[in-house]
Amino acid sequence: MLLWNHYPLNLNLKKACIMPIHLCNRLLDAAGEIILGKDRALRLAFACLLARGHLLLEDLPGVGKTTLAHVLARLLGLEFQRIQFTSDMLPADILGVSIFNQHDAAFRFHPGPVFCQLILADEINRATPKTQSALLEAMEERQISAEGRTWPLPTPFFVIATQNPADQIGTFPLPESQLDRFLMRIALGYPDRAAERLLLAGEDRREILAGLPPALAPGELDTLFAAARQVHVAPRLLDYIQDLLAQSRESADFSLGLSPRAGLALIAAARAWALLAGREHALPEDVQAVLPAVAGHRLRAAGDTPASPDDLVRRLIEAVPLRG
Amino acid sequence: MSDTPLRTDQCDWLIAVAALTLLPHTSHLPPGLSGICLLLLIWRGAIAHGKGAMPGRWMLLVLAAVLIGFVSLEFRQVFGKEPGIALLAGLMSLKLLETNRVRDGRAVVLLSFFMQLGQFLYRQDMLIAILALSGSIASIAALMALQGAALEVRQQIRQAALLVLQGVPLMLVLFVLFPRVQGPLWGLPADAYNRSSGLSDSMAPGDMARVSQSAEIAFRARFEGAPPPSGERYWRGPVLTRFDGHVWRQARTPSGEHPAYRPQGKAYAYTLTLEPHNQRWLLALDFPGAVAGLRYSNDFQLLTREPVTARQRMDLVSYPGTPVGLDESPLQLRLALALPPSGNPRTRALGEALKARAASPAAIPDLAIAHFRQSGLAYTLEPPALGEDDVDSFLFDTRQGFCEHFAAAFVVTLRAAGVPARVVTGYQGGELNPIDGSFVIRQSDAHAWAEVWLPERGWVRYDPTAASAPRRIDSGLAGALPDGAGVPLLARADLAWLRAVRDRVDALNNRWNQWVLGYNPARQQELLSSLGLGKNGLAELTALMAAASAVVMAGLTAWALRRRKTDDAIDLAWQRFCRRMAAAGLVRLSWEGPLDFGRRVCLARPDLAAQVEDIVNDYTRLRYAPPPGDDAQLKRFQESIKNFHAR
Numbered sequence: 001m002l003l004w005n006h007y008p009l010n011l012n013l014k015k016a017c018i019m020p021i022h023l024c025n026r027l028l029d030a031a032g033e034i035i036l037g038k039d040r041a042l043r044l045a046f047a048c049l050l051a052r053g054h055l056l057l058e059d060l061p062g063v064g065k066t067t068l069a070h071v072l073a074r075l076l077g078l079e080f081q082r083i084q085f086t087s088d089m090l091p092a093d094i095l096g097v098s099i100f101n102q103h104d105a106a107f108r109f110h111p112g113p114v115f116c117q118l119i120l121a122d123e124i125n126r127a128t129p130k131t132q133s134a135l136l137e138a139m140e141e142r143q144i145s146a147e148g149r150t151w152p153l154p155t156p157f158f159v160i161a162t163q164n165p166a167d168q169i170g171t172f173p174l175p176e177s178q179l180d181r182f183l184m185r186i187a188l189g190y191p192d193r194a195a196e197r198l199l200l201a202g203e204d205r206r207e208i209l210a211g212l213p214p215a216l217a218p219g220e221l222d223t224l225f226a227a228a229r230q231v232h233v234a235p236r237l238l239d240y241i242q243d244l245l246a247q248s249r250e251s252a253d254f255s256l257g258l259s260p261r262a263g264l265a266l267i268a269a270a271r272a273w274a275l276l277a278g279r280e281h282a283l284p285e286d287v288q289a290v291l292p293a294v295a296g297h298r299l300r301a302a303g304d305t306p307a308s309p310d311d312l313v314r315r316l317i318e319a320v321p322l323r324g
Numbered sequence: 325m326s327d328t329p330l331r332t333d334q335c336d337w338l339i340a341v342a343a344l345t346l347l348p349h350t351s352h353l354p355p356g357l358s359g360i361c362l363l364l365l366i367w368r369g370a371i372a373h374g375k376g377a378m379p380g381r382w383m384l385l386v387l388a389a390v391l392i393g394f395v396s397l398e399f400r401q402v403f404g405k406e407p408g409i410a411l412l413a414g415l416m417s418l419k420l421l422e423t424n425r426v427r428d429g430r431a432v433v434l435l436s437f438f439m440q441l442g443q444f445l446y447r448q449d450m451l452i453a454i455l456a457l458s459g460s461i462a463s464i465a466a467l468m469a470l471q472g473a474a475l476e477v478r479q480q481i482r483q484a485a486l487l488v489l490q491g492v493p494l495m496l497v498l499f500v501l502f503p504r505v506q507g508p509l510w511g512l513p514a515d516a517y518n519r520s521s522g523l524s525d526s527m528a529p530g531d532m533a534r535v536s537q538s539a540e541i542a543f544r545a546r547f548e549g550a551p552p553p554s555g556e557r558y559w560r561g562p563v564l565t566r567f568d569g570h571v572w573r574q575a576r577t578p579s580g581e582h583p584a585y586r587p588q589g590k591a592y593a594y595t596l597t598l599e600p601h602n603q604r605w606l607l608a609l610d611f612p613g614a615v616a617g618l619r620y621s622n623d624f625q626l627l628t629r630e631p632v633t634a635r636q637r638m639d640l641v642s643y644p645g646t647p648v649g650l651d652e653s654p655l656q657l658r659l660a661l662a663l664p665p666s667g668n669p670r671t672r673a674l675g676e677a678l679k680a681r682a683a684s685p686a687a688i689p690d691l692a693i694a695h696f697r698q699s700g701l702a703y704t705l706e707p708p709a710l711g712e713d714d715v716d717s718f719l720f721d722t723r724q725g726f727c728e729h730f731a732a733a734f735v736v737t738l739r740a741a742g743v744p745a746r747v748v749t750g751y752q753g754g755e756l757n758p759i760d761g762s763f764v765i766r767q768s769d770a771h772a773w774a775e776v777w778l779p780e781r782g783w784v785r786y787d788p789t790a791a792s793a794p795r796r797i798d799s800g801l802a803g804a805l806p807d808g809a810g811v812p813l814l815a816r817a818d819l820a821w822l823r824a825v826r827d828r829v830d831a832l833n834n835r836w837n838q839w840v841l842g843y844n845p846a847r848q849q850e851l852l853s854s855l856g857l858g859k860n861g862l863a864e865l866t867a868l869m870a871a872a873s874a875v876v877m878a879g880l881t882a883w884a885l886r887r888r889k890t891d892d893a894i895d896l897a898w899q900r901f902c903r904r905m906a907a908a909g910l911v912r913l914s915w916e917g918p919l920d921f922g923r924r925v926c927l928a929r930p931d932l933a934a935q936v937e938d939i940v941n942d943y944t945r946l947r948y949a950p951p952p953g954d955d956a957q958l959k960r961f962q963e964s965i966k967n968f969h970a971r
Contacts, residue, residue, distance in 0.1 A: 232950040281949040284917035321914035324895045324947060 020227050021278035023220055027075055028276065030215045034071050034208055035064060037195025044186050044293050045072060045160075047276055050228045051268035053183020054139050054159040056174075056297065061164060063188045069120040069160045070209050076221055077214035078156070081116035085127040087170060091134035098147045109146055114138055117154050121161040125171040132174065135159065136181050156221070176256065176300070183265050184290070185297035224275070231271035232281040236323065240284050241266055243320045244291070248299060253315055256300035269294050284322050291317060328426050333474040335372035335423075337466040338432050339365055342420055344462050345436040346413050348443050348455045354398045357410055360391065364417035371421075384422055391418060409442050429470045436463045450836045461485050490883075493876045501869035503862055504845040522601045523561050523749055523770060527572040529714050532728040532749070533705050538767035542751060543598040543607055544834060546762040552592055552609070554753050556644055558773065558785065559607040559765065561750035563623040565656075569664040570714060572732065572747050577656070579621040587613040589645025597637045597837065604628050607750055607765075609642035610785070622656065623746070624648060624783075635842050649782035652744075660744035660777060668713040668736060670720050675740025688741045689776050689784075692734060693791045701725065703793035727789045727796070731772040734788035744777035748785070752796075759831035771796075893958060894946050897965045901939055908970030918944050932970065939964055 024046075031042045045068060048055045057065045066082070073080035083094060096112035113119070114135065121135060138144055139159050144151040161182065163174070179185070191199060199205070216224075241263060249257030258266075267282075269290040274282040295316070296309035307315075330338075343365055350358040364387075371378055379387075391414040392402065399407035416435045423432055440459040443452050465484035469475070475483075522542065523535060543559075551557070564572035591613070598606060606618070606626040614620075615638065619627040628636075649656075663672070678695065682688045702724045711717035715736045718729045725733075731747045738745040752771035754763040773787040789796055839847075857868060902912045902921075910928055912921045922940030926933040942961040 232948070234948040234950070236947055281945075283919060283944055283948050285919045288915075288917060288920075318913075318915050322917060324898050324918075324943075 020220070020223050020275075023216065023224055024276045024278065026215050030075055030212075031071050034205060034212070035068055036198050037191045038064070038068075038188060041186050041188050042068070043273075043276055044184060044290065047269055047272035047290060048184040048186075048293070049076065049156075049158055050224055050272035050275060051183055051265075052156065052158075052225065053265060053268065054161070054181060056179070056182040056185040057160060057162040057188065058165050058185055058297075059162070059188045060166060063190060064205075065162045065188060066120060066122065067205055067209065068188065069118070069162075071212070072160070073118040073120075074209060074212045075215040076118070077216050077218065078117040078158070078221075079154070080118050080120070081113045082120040082122060083113050084122045085124050085131070087126055087128060089127045089131045091131050094131065094135055095138065095144050095146060096151075107147060109149070109151065111144075111151065114144065115151070115153060117156055118158045118160065121159055123163060124161040125163040125173055127172065129172050129175075132172065132178065135161075136178050139181055156225070176298070179297045180259060180261060182297065183269060184293040186293050228268075228272045228275045231274045231279070233267055233271065234281065237270075237282055237284060237287065238267075240320070240322060241270075241287060244287070244316060247320045248295070248316055251316075251319060253302055253319070254299050254312070255302040256298070258295055258298055262295060262298050266290065266294050288317055329424060330372075330426060330429055330470075331474060332372055334426070334429060334466075334469050335368070337469040337480075338420060338423065338429050339369050339372065341433065341436050341459070341462050341466045342416055345439045345459050346416070348452065348459075349409065349413055349439065352406070352446050353410055353413055357394065357398070357414055360394070361413055361417040364414075364421060368417075368420045368423075378424055379421055381422075384418065387418055387421070388415070391415065405445055409439075409445065412439060412442065426470050430467065433463050433467050433470070436466075448841055450833060453836075453840075457488070461488050464488065490880055493880070494873060497869065497872040497876055499843070500848075500851070501865060501872055503865050503869075504843065504848045522767060523603075525562050525564075525574050525603070527564055527728055527732075527747065527749055527772060528570060529707070529710055529718070529725075529729055529732070532770050532772050533707070533726040535770040536705060536726070536768045540767045541599055541830075542601070542765050542767050542769070543596055544762050544764055545594045545596050545754065546760075547592060547594040549593070551594075551756070551763065552644065556609075557753055557763075558610055558748075558771075558787075559751040559754075560610055560625065560748060561605055561607050562748075563621075563625055563775070564747040564749060565623065565659050567662070567664065567732075567736070569667040575623070575656075575659050577622040579619045579625075579627055581619060582614055583611065583620040583624070584622055585611060585624075585646050585648045587611065587641075587643035587646050589643050591641050591643050593639070593641045595637065595639050597635065597834070597842075598632055600633050600635055602631045602633055604631055606632075606638070608640055610644055611642060611646045611648055613641045613643060615640060622653075634844075635837055637838070637842060647782050649777060650780070652777060652782065657744045657777060660746050661739050661742065663736065663739050668715045670716045671713075671733065671736050672740040674719070675737045675742075678737065679741040682741075685741075685743055686778050686781070688743050689738060689745075689778075689786050692737050692741070693786065693788060695737075696730070696734065696788050697791045699723065701730070701792045703727075703730075703789065703796060728772045730788040730792065731774050734774045734786065738774070738776055746775050748773050748775050752787075757827045757831050757834075759827050760834060762831075762834060764830055893962065894943070897962045898943050898947075901943075901965045901968060904965075904968060904970050910970075918947070929970070935964065935968055939968065 027046060028039075028043065031046070032039060035042055045055055049072060057068065059065055069082075070080065072078075092112065094112050094114050096110050096115065098107040098109045100106070101108045124132060124135070127135075138153060139157075142153050142155075142157050144153065163171075190196070244266070245258050245260075245263050248254050266287060270282045270286040273286040273290050274280075277286070279286075292310050292313040295313055299309065299312045299316070301307040301312055346353075346358075346361050353361075367376075370376055392411065395407050395411050395414065396402045399410065401407055402411060412435070416432065416439060419428070419432055419435065423429055437460065440456045440463070443456055446452075461481065461484045464487055465480045468483060469480060522538075522540075524531070545559075562574055565575035566573040592609060594609070596606070596608070604627045606628060608626040611624055612620075612626050617629070618638075619629065621627055626640075674695070675692075678688055678691045679685075682691055699719065700723060701719070703726070704724050705726060707718070707725045707729060708722045711721065714729075715733045718725045719733050719737075728747075728749075735745040735747050749770070749772045751765045751769040752773070753769050754765035755769075756762075757764050771789070773785060773789065775783045776786050777783050852865070852868075857864070898918070905912065905921075905925060908929070910925050916924075918940050922936050925936050929936075939961070942957060942964070946958060946961060
């Protein structure tokens with residue numbers, strides 16, 4: 001529906017030099033070689049991270065969620081930690097625990113796996129709400145409070161959480177308020193036939209992953225973050241975003257509208273998306289491109305007509321005219 | 325708010341409006357006063373641009389006193405149209421010198437509106453209407469400048485013109501439907517008519533030549549069917565019978581409501597549109613049939629009851645073949661034979677010699693014409709001065725004259741020969757305007773000829789000028805004079821392009837006269853009844869006017885209230901592009917972004933891809949890239965959309 005492989009704009013070269021488009025291309029190309037046929041999801045995932053947001057991957061097992069998280073960590077040159085969530089997990093298993101050190105005669109905080117730049121929170125819906133909220137709090141605050149002290153988490157700090165929508169028994173689906181903490185929710189889906197053939201015939205992905213060098217030199221990630229923040233959002237685009245928010249709140253189609261945080265998320269994601277397209281200003285197309293991922297998990301259809309998130313977002317987009 | 329001091333651009337607007345308003349008035353203002361106004365405006369302009377301070381109150385009082393003194397000296401009074409307009413022109417310029425605030429600026433604009441109306445007190449032609457209209461647009465633009473922010477001049481003018489345009493429908497309704505009053509709208513009683521050129525009721529040598537110097541239009545005629553040939557187009561004006569040796573005058577003749585002849589023979593129907601000349605005579609082709617409301621004098625002049633002070637239009641039929649004066653009264657014949665007791669002895673002798681040579685009185689005129697032809701008389705607009713006896717001196721000494729010399733000499737000769745004769749003045753010929761098919765008769769077509777009474781034939785027209793200058797009759801004044809000397813520029817024959825231009829302007833002016841200035845109660849009635857309206861007089865007219873005004877105002881209101889999507893230049897251009905694409909079958913969806921739309925267009929119409937790509941690029945950059953938007957880019961964007969055609 002939406003334009004995502006952007007129309008080949010002939011960029012004003014002088015201006016493009018300011019934008020680290022070569023970094024973006026390098027990232028996308030390298031990731032595309034491992035994650036086959038998932039350009040759009042990859043692009044969204046990168047956009048999510050460039051917008052410094054957390055990502056929720058919702059899909060069936062075995063479609064490459066973990067691989068994706070690995071690839072992102074590798075390419076961006078981030079420390080990577082995987083946490084497999086289970087129902088018997090306690091908050092301390094994630095955050096860390098204070099242990100009495102007899103030598104010092106004092107409690108000493110042993111940081112948990114959360115103290116890592118990129119965390120893959122696998123099957124987050126298997127953990128109890130208490131454990132979930134411990135992680136989500138850390139995601140929001142970007143620090144840990146324990147024993148009356150706060151421990152800052154490393155920067156950057158990303159959480160890529162996965163959940164299996166098909167699992168119903170013994171799971172605790174994230175409530176809306178928690179979902180709102182994720183900048184984007186994306187699904188991967190099955191690869192198409194050609195991509196799957198390549199996958200089946202080719203090398204083991206894990207081996208490729210192990211030998212994958214970071215695509216970014218130290219400091220280049222910060223350049224990208226800065227560039228994403230500098231992407232211009234024109235007043236007209238803010239009008240459009242506000243129109244979208246207003247429509248989601250006022251329309252009878254939705255029982256739950258988009259929050260101001262969703263609005264901020266939309267702007268940040270659109271900026272990152274524009275950056276990946278090599279533009280220094282965001283366009284309505286960028287907003288529309290990220291909207292399903294940004295708003296899909298935040299919108300609730302009104303009444304009891306079941307509607308897929310993508311349908312809801314499409315309805316929202318088509319209900320808001322773009323001025324001009 | 326209204327007491328805010330004027331900005332420089334507002335001052336400039338006011339000065340420009342004052343200059344534009346006063347400029348057309350310079351043609352009738354005393355030159356000294358125009359100069360004073362110019363100086364005052366320049367002074368105010370200098371102040372506006374930071375050179376010098378505003379003059380004090382005493383200075384202004386002194387200047388006003390000087391101005392009033394000047395006007396009263398120039399006109400010997402300060403009341404009436406001329407001094408009033410002059411005074412206003414001066415005071416308007418002076419007012420600018422104390423105009424330092426927005427409120428005063430409005431007063432100046434108001435005054436400028438009044439002065440634009442003032443032009444119509446002098447002339448009401450199309451040029452003045454155009455000048456007044458442009459002056460009004462400038463005044464409105466100035467008013468807008470007083471009210472709002474400083475805009476570009478072109479933008480300001482365009483806005484003002486748009487406002488004026490919005491007023492046009494209401495203006496038309498009021499013009500067409502407002503109950504008309506008889507008479508000219510703009511004339512003041514004191515100067516209802518004061519034209520100096522044109523025929524008069526007397527003729528002395530040099531009079532016709534003087535009239536012929538003017539290219540002013542005397543009247544227009546439009547024939548139904550084929551017009552008579554040039555040699556028959558004698559438009560009869562005053563008939564001059566009495567001669568005192570120098571000046572020809574009209575005889576007092578009774579007039580009645582019916583012609584003293586029975587029209588017969590070939591008929592020419594035509595519409596005569598007579599310019600006002602403040603006289604009672606009309607100018608009709610010989611000899612007009614009966615028309616109700618007109619009077620017919622015994623010497624076959626067509627008269628109105630009142631002097632013609634406004635342009636008049638009437639339908640006439642002429643019968644050139646009608647025999648007239650078969651039973652002329654002895655009194656008339658005696659008048660047509662009278663000569664002063666003395667003077668012009670040589671001409672008298674000539675007349676007697678002709679009488680002796682002629683076999684019958686009927687042969688005498690032809691003998692006289694033959695004699696004129698033989699004596700080598702020259703036709704000229706600038707005849708040399710004549711001696712004591714005009715006719716003698718023309719016929720025998722100078723031998724150069726204009727039509728009045730020929731006609732006078734011919735009539736005197738015939739009277740000396742005992743044949744009743746008289747001078748007829750009027751116009752001869754006229755020029756066909758190919759644009760609207762009407763004949764235009766100018767003052768330069770003024771002519772004098774003779775009428776001779778012969779037993780059993782009645783009054784017969786003889787044109788002695790034709791004997792010496794036959795081309796005068798066939799091709800008009802310009803054709804008859806050797807080098808066009810003295811012929812008014814507009815009547816000259818050799819400048820084809822000038823004539824073409826003049827013909828067009830004249831046809832336009834004729835329309836203007838007929839439909840705008842000549843839109844009188846009769847015309848209004850005619851127009852409305854052709855629409856099946858207005859039969860019930862004033863009440864219906866008023867109701868019609870109110871209804872039409874209401875419709876117009878409702879339309880304008882709806883137009884004003886319609887939601888203008890935007891007045892942003894970028895949006896307007898983009899919408900234009902989208903409209904053109906929609907016309908070509910590719911409609912932008914309401915939510916569709918420019919890139920998506922552009923891409924869709926490029927897929928559907930690869931032939932347009934390059935253009936569309938540029939347009940989309942420019943649009944997204946102008947609309948969504950950080951300001952400041954490049955002016956050149958906006959221009960290029962608008963240009964490229966203007967030149968974009970999807971077909």
